[in-house]
Amino acid sequence: xxxxxxxxxxxxxxxxxxxxxxxxxxxxxxxxxxxxxxxxxxxxxxxxxxxxxxxxxxxxxxxxxxxxxxxxxxxxxxxxxxxxxxxxxxxxxxxxxxxxxxxxxxxxxxxxxxxxxxxxxxxxxxxxxxxxxxxxxxxxxxxxxxxxxxxxxxxxxxxxxxxxxxxxxxxxxxxxxxxxxxxxxxxxxxxxxxxxxxxxxxxxxxxxxxxxxxxxxxxxxxxxxxxxxxxxxxxxxxxxxxxxxxxxxxxxxxxxxxxxxxxxxxxxxxxxxxxxxxxxxxxxxxxxxxxxxxxxxxxxxxxxxxxxxxxxxxxxxxxxxxxxxxxxxxxxxxxxxxxxxxxxxxxxxxxxxxxxxxxxxxxxxxxxxxxxxxxxxxxxxxxxxxxxxxxxxxxxxxxxxxxxxxxxxxxxxxxxxxxxxxxxxxxxxxxxxxxxxxxxxxxxxxxxxxxx
Amino acid sequence: xxxxxxxxxxxxxxxxxxxxxxxxxxxxxxxxxxxxxxxxxxxxxxxxxxxxxxxxxxxxxxxxxxxxxxxxxxxxxxxxxxxxxxxxxxxxxxxxxxxxxxxxxxxxxxxxxxxxxxxxxxxxxxxxxxxxxxxxxxxxxxxxxxxxxxxxxxxxxxxxxxxxxxxxxxxxxxxxxxxxxxxxxxxxxxxxxxxxxxxxxxxxxxxxxxxxxxxxxxxxxxxxxxxxxxxxxxxxxxxxxxxxxxxxxxxxxxxxxxxxxxxxxxxxxxxxxxxxxxxxxxxxxxxxxxxxxxxxxxxxxxxxxxxxxxxxxxxxxxxxxxxxxxxxxxxxxxxxxxxxxxxxxxxxxxxxxxxxxxxxxxxxxxxxxxxxxxxxxxxxxxxxxxxxxxxxxxxxxxxxxxxxxxxxxxxxxxxxxxxxxxxxxxxxxxxxxxxxxxxxxxxxxxxxxxxx
Numbered sequence: 001x002x003x004x005x006x007x008x009x010x011x012x013x014x015x016x017x018x019x020x021x022x023x024x025x026x027x028x029x030x031x032x033x034x035x036x037x038x039x040x041x042x043x044x045x046x047x048x049x050x051x052x053x054x055x056x057x058x059x060x061x062x063x064x065x066x067x068x069x070x071x072x073x074x075x076x077x078x079x080x081x082x083x084x085x086x087x088x089x090x091x092x093x094x095x096x097x098x099x100x101x102x103x104x105x106x107x108x109x110x111x112x113x114x115x116x117x118x119x120x121x122x123x124x125x126x127x128x129x130x131x132x133x134x135x136x137x138x139x140x141x142x143x144x145x146x147x148x149x150x151x152x153x154x155x156x157x158x159x160x161x162x163x164x165x166x167x168x169x170x171x172x173x174x175x176x177x178x179x180x181x182x183x184x185x186x187x188x189x190x191x192x193x194x195x196x197x198x199x200x201x202x203x204x205x206x207x208x209x210x211x212x213x214x215x216x217x218x219x220x221x222x223x224x225x226x227x228x229x230x231x232x233x234x235x236x237x238x239x240x241x242x243x244x245x246x247x248x249x250x251x252x253x254x255x256x257x258x259x260x261x262x263x264x265x266x267x268x269x270x271x272x273x274x275x276x277x278x279x280x281x282x283x284x285x286x287x288x289x290x291x292x293x294x295x296x297x298x299x300x301x302x303x304x305x306x307x308x309x310x311x312x313x314x315x316x317x318x319x320x321x322x323x324x325x326x327x328x329x330x331x332x333x334x335x336x337x338x339x340x341x342x343x344x345x346x347x348x349x350x351x352x353x354x355x356x357x358x359x360x361x362x363x364x365x366x367x368x369x370x371x372x373x374x375x376x377x378x379x380x381x382x383x384x385x386x387x388x389x390x391x392x393x394x395x396x397x398x399x400x401x402x403x404x405x406x407x408x409x410x411x412x413x414x415x416x417x418x419x420x421x422x423x424x425x426x427x428x429x430x431x432x433x434x435x436x437x438x439x440x441x442x443x444x445x446x447x448x449x450x451x452x
Numbered sequence: 453x454x455x456x457x458x459x460x461x462x463x464x465x466x467x468x469x470x471x472x473x474x475x476x477x478x479x480x481x482x483x484x485x486x487x488x489x490x491x492x493x494x495x496x497x498x499x500x501x502x503x504x505x506x507x508x509x510x511x512x513x514x515x516x517x518x519x520x521x522x523x524x525x526x527x528x529x530x531x532x533x534x535x536x537x538x539x540x541x542x543x544x545x546x547x548x549x550x551x552x553x554x555x556x557x558x559x560x561x562x563x564x565x566x567x568x569x570x571x572x573x574x575x576x577x578x579x580x581x582x583x584x585x586x587x588x589x590x591x592x593x594x595x596x597x598x599x600x601x602x603x604x605x606x607x608x609x610x611x612x613x614x615x616x617x618x619x620x621x622x623x624x625x626x627x628x629x630x631x632x633x634x635x636x637x638x639x640x641x642x643x644x645x646x647x648x649x650x651x652x653x654x655x656x657x658x659x660x661x662x663x664x665x666x667x668x669x670x671x672x673x674x675x676x677x678x679x680x681x682x683x684x685x686x687x688x689x690x691x692x693x694x695x696x697x698x699x700x701x702x703x704x705x706x707x708x709x710x711x712x713x714x715x716x717x718x719x720x721x722x723x724x725x726x727x728x729x730x731x732x733x734x735x736x737x738x739x740x741x742x743x744x745x746x747x748x749x750x751x752x753x754x755x756x757x758x759x760x761x762x763x764x765x766x767x768x769x770x771x772x773x774x775x776x777x778x779x780x781x782x783x784x785x786x787x788x789x790x791x792x793x794x795x796x797x798x799x800x801x802x803x804x805x806x807x808x809x810x811x812x813x814x815x816x817x818x819x820x821x822x823x824x825x826x827x828x829x830x831x832x833x834x835x836x837x838x839x840x841x842x843x844x845x846x847x848x849x850x851x852x853x854x855x856x857x858x859x860x861x862x863x864x865x866x867x868x869x870x871x872x873x874x875x876x877x878x879x880x881x882x883x884x885x886x887x888x889x890x891x892x893x894x895x896x897x898x899x900x901x902x903x904x
Binding site: 001002003004005006007008009012015016017018019020021022023024026027028029030031033036038040060061064065068074075078079082083084085086087088127131134135136138139140142143144146147166168169170171172173174175176177178179180193194195196198199200201205206207208209210211212213215216218226227229230231232233234241317321322323326327328329330332333334337344346348353 | 482595596667686
């Protein structure tokens with residue numbers, strides 16, 4: 001049985017969810033609530049440890065899911081055969097067979113900085129539909145936003161030197177590697193080692209050779225010559241298989257067509273200086289130095305501070321898993337219900353898990369220096385100043401406008417990061433960014449009572 | 453353009469790799485090394501922090517990749533158009549067009565305990581092929597082994613109470629959720645909330661309702677009745693939307709067909725005692741208590757120690773991301789080269805990154821108590837005692853025997869964990885497990901000299 005690439009068939013999207021989305025759907029259906037509408041907000045309650053902001057990513061794949069969401073025959077047969085659904089009426093299975101997502105979606109565009117409690121995505125539509133899409137939206141946007149946010153930190157630490165995403169082998173499976181590479185590029189990486197991500201998203205791909213390549217030959221020099229014959233203008237030689245500086249000297253023998261060397265172990269800062277000297281003395285000032293090997297934003301920042309002559313950083317495990325904060329706790333909460341002609345804002349009351357009620361808009365203001373000065377979370381109808389960040393994406397399940405291509409998102413993300421106050425952007429102990437709750441939301445909350 | 457489920461097409465598997473696997477392939481091809489054979493070992497150098505052992509998982513998907521690995525036309529066109537490959541001859545593209553993995557693979561079966569430096573997978577075959585598969589094998593086996601290992605800890609902490617995998621929304625994308633759920637079941641979970649994993653792997657699925665379900669109704673009681681009407685024999689009511697104990701009382705009103713209640717916030721240990729008392733006093737001793745909400749092995753262990761009356765644990769974020777140790781550092785290293793009739797064992801020499809040379813077998817001995825007493829890493833030809841763990845999986849690219857089904861793997865994994873010495877299995881400060889290096893490997897290492 002084929003078990004890889006299960007999402008290759010949109011007919012499978014229907015089951016790409018937690019069971020409770022489907023039990024709730026059946027219970028709503030059986031209660032005759034097909035006409036009830038609802039609004040949900042996706043947001044994070046707290047920024048991940050050490051982060052001053054989020055960089056949003058994943059919307060394109062979330063939209064692809066929403067537009068492709070179907071239940072194929074085998075999916076419906078599978079559900080019908082589960083003991084849970086034994087008492088559910090035939091009408092529900094007909095409903096699923098014809099299921100399409102017909103709701104409205106607004107979102108903060110990909111590559112935008114965002115903060116705790118801000119709706120990254122707002123979904124309105126029939127209650128059953130709007131509830132159903134929770135799990136997949138969360139999985140997709142939590143993941144890519146997590147990696148884009150981490151990548152932005154590494155890219156900032158590199159202070160203008162290029163960062164390449166190198167983490168496929170340590171990602172949470174190869175799919176996580178592909179979408180993680182996409183997110184890393186939104187975070188500012190200049191490329192990836194991941195070829196499928198390169199092909200699928202038009203990302204520049206980078207690659208040299210492994211230590212095994214050098215070891216497959218009896219002598220390092222032989223290996224270098226073989227690689228150089230195949231890639232006369234694209235040879236970046238991995239030089240640390242036996243002795244980094246000896247390897248660098250051998251690579252330099254290849255002459256002016258040598259593109260550069262890669263250092264993958266040892267004291268990368270000290271070795272980069274030695275390697276630079278060797279390359280320069282060999283008359284190869286154009287040959288670049290790539291550094292890799294367990295790098296993260298701290299290691300890259302140290303190299304930047306010490307002005308190590310490293311031209312490109314290859315960052316793997318730490319970035320593709322956001323290792324120091326490997327999960328984004330995005331949640332998807334009901335904020336309003338429309339039933340029987342009545343609009344009812346709702347909110348969860350438990351103190352640590354409070355949510356702000358009703359459909360929203362988010363306004364961002366800039367200070368006189370052009371940087372972001374603060375956001376206000378408002379009701380959708382409130383006429384506040386500032387840039388409204390929640391943008392229509394789907395109306396009645398249809399795309400309102402084409403989604404931006406990845407290079408466009410990357411450009412936006414760079415401008416967004418440059419718009420952050422310095423203290424919010426910094427890597428360590430970032431300052432909190434002001435997010436105000438509008439007067440109207442506060443009034444609404446004061447009027448609301450626990451329901452039971 | 454469709455960007456979800458990219459691995460749905462085996463024609464895409466060729467690009468599901470790091471670019472350097474393909475540049476190495478081209479360089480080997482151009483150097484006329486098609487006849488060179490090689491042996492690679494996948495292993496981890498160190499166990500993840502706090503872990504006493506690994507529980508292997510992911511082999512089934514790795515094998516599916518190996519057997520399906522092809523380069524379709526668009527993949528080859530993409531590669532040919534990359535500037536890197538400008539000087540590569542047409543013969544290489546013909547080679548890729550006909551590419552099949554024809555090598556031999558041995559592996560430690562899924563659901564086996566394993567330790568640092570032990571080859572989880574050993575690949576032998578044409579050098580180009582055996583190198584090419586590195587990235588995907590690592591991504592797949594690193595991920596599932598990581599999650600299976602974490603899940604086993606949570607399951608051990610639950611001391612016989614069931615653990616359900618609940619993490620889809622926090623996984624590194626939905627694919628990571630699916631394969632993570634599979635791995636969690638190998639680790640001992642009794643089921644998952646992930647429906648696609650349930651359908652694809654025959655895993656029992658679990659699901660109740662979200663807080664939003666309760667809030668979609670004006671009164672909690674109304675919500676409970678609606679759910680109970682749709683699922684008269686499968687209603688586990690989420691009771692903490694407004695007040696956990698009040699909610700439990702309302703759930704109890706549903707009578708003897710109530711399957712149970714779910715607690716998702718607050719002091720789960722104290723609340724479970726109160727909820728148990730309410731259910732028992734209502735004459736519902738059969739109604740179970742499910743606990744969820746930011747659980748990990750420490751929280752579950754505490755509940756076990758305090759004998760909290762919790763029947764099932766739903767564990768999400770912490771397990772599906774292995775949050776305290778979110779990456780497994782598996783590597784894939786060349787250990788021998790066969791060229792021109794000569795067999796040449798190889799090894800990397802850098803002190804922290806040393807590897808053991810040549811093709812291997814791994815032998816495991818049991819003590820008089822029936823538990824595992826120690827492993828020996830040996831050359832393949834060494835006639836040692838103990839159970840040989842590296843098992844033939846593929847010969848010439850063909851499956852030697854059908855792979856075990858998931859329930860069989862789960863049974864094996866349970867027996868394997870029960871075979872661990874108590875100190876190795878424990879959750880905190882586990883004892884190291886003895887892995888010896890055979891005399892023949894040590895002799896071989898002493899004979900080997902740095903190559904240059």
